[in-house]
Amino acid sequence: MTDEGEGPVASTSGLARRLIALALLTASGGLLASACADNESSLFVRMRMARTEDCDVTCGPGEGFWTEDSVDAAYSGSHSATLLVGNQIVQRGDSDVLRTETSRVQLYEAEVRVAYIEGDPVTEGFVVPIAGLVDPGTGDDAGYNCTEVLLLDGATMDRLRGEAAELRRDIEVVATVVVRGRTLGGQEIETAEWSYPVRVCFGCSRCVDTSPPTCCASSASDECQDVDDVEGTCPGQRGPQDCRNLGMTCAEYIERVRP
CATH class of the missing domain: 2.60.40 (Immunoglobulin-like)
Structure with missing residues (x-):
């Protein structure tokens, strides 16, 4: 009688332990998923x-x-x-x-x-x-x-x-x-x-040559000292380019950098 009773009890106890372990694993998985979600929302x-x-x-x-x-x-x-x-x-x-x-x-x-x-x-x-x-x-x-x-x-x-x-x-x-x-x-x-x-x-911005164009490469001469500056734009926007910042005329520069 004792042996017949212990079998089902042991089996039920083992099943309960497995169910509890599965529940804990599921719960911990949920906590981990929640932690990951919180981590990505905490810094943005x-x-x-x-x-x-x-x-x-x-x-x-x-x-x-x-x-x-x-x-x-x-x-x-x-x-x-x-x-x-x-x-x-x-x-x-x-x-x-x-x-x-x-x-x-x-x-x-x-x-x-x-x-x-x-x-x-x-x-x-x-x-x-x-x-x-x-x-x-x-x-x-x-x-x-x-x-x-x-x-x-x-x-x-x-x-x-x-x-x-x-x-x-x-x-x-x-x-x-x-x-x-x-x-x-x-x-x-x-x-x-x-x-x-x-x-x-590529080359879609307006590039401005000085007058005379020789001032693009060098502004040391007297005729280049009064050449108006070209108002540039900030990084992230397209805008006019000043040939003096390139050190050559616009056409020369584009040919040099063309792939």
Whole structure:
């Protein structure tokens, strides 16, 4: 009788243990998924900051921003943008108990992938160092700071330059960025992917030669000293180019850099 009773009891006990283990595993999986989601939402890229007429940048969620960049690859070997990064981690510092603030995030690198507007990759992705310290938010408001991120590196720009010159039209690409940082408490954290469109052309900007054109290469002579300056544009926008910044006439320069 005893042997017959112990079999079912042992079997039921083993089944219960397995069910409990499965429940714990499911619960822990849910916690891990939640932690990953929180990690990507705690740090985020909000927008690409605009530049003023003086090409300065003011950081803040209420400042101006751009929704697209336009780059002339004939005059740019690479392209960077100033991104506004937000930090939603809860403040942990408390001066009453001498507890330091560990929720500030030190930004240290960005991973960038560039793809054509249709979705195909342009080149392999790259990782670049960045800098910036983002304070934690207060209440329901995130803390913010800016960081400069290379969107198109030299290899990517070289390829786009060749395609734009050959096709004689804009090449539309999307730069997708993941920003990584580390809290002062030692926690690794990164943003979700943030994507930004960039148009690349070759020689589409207006280039201005001086009068006489010999002043392009040298402005030492008396006839070149009173030549008016050409008002340029900020990185991320297309605008007029001054031949004196190129050291030669516009035509000579374009022929030199043409792929």
